Amino acid sequence: MPKKTTLDFYRAVYDVVLLIPKGRVSTYGAIAEFLSAKGAARMVGYAMNASHNLEFKIPAHRVVNRNGLLTGKHHFEGSNTMQNLLEEEGVTLVENQIQNFKQAFWHPNKELK
């Protein structure tokens, strides 16, 4: 069997992120856990950073940390690009913090795999 490579991990991350419904958000930890790489939440963020170089459009703005805080907003073009994109999709934000986070949180289903 072919062994897992980091590329496979990145690809899987993008796959999951693309599955996040519009107006919903997910977290690095949840995605990592879904990919059986629970302790590798940082890698998910790393994958997002690398996603800028890809031709695919990755809705990285739908991925936040477990607090519902837009920790990665500084990695987008402007200073509030991420927030604008989310609000445009119907997510309420206050001071880079997602309101009703529990409600907006979308968890990947293992059945989906």
Add this chain to the structure above:
DNA sequence: ACCATGACGTTTC
């Protein structure tokens, strides 16, 4: 090969 860094998360103080 070693050390520092990071779009994270949990535990501890």
Add this chain to the structure above:
DNA sequence: CGAAACGCCATGG
């Protein structure tokens, strides 16, 4: 409740 320490693992110098 806020800050720091630690664990995690890939990437770069």
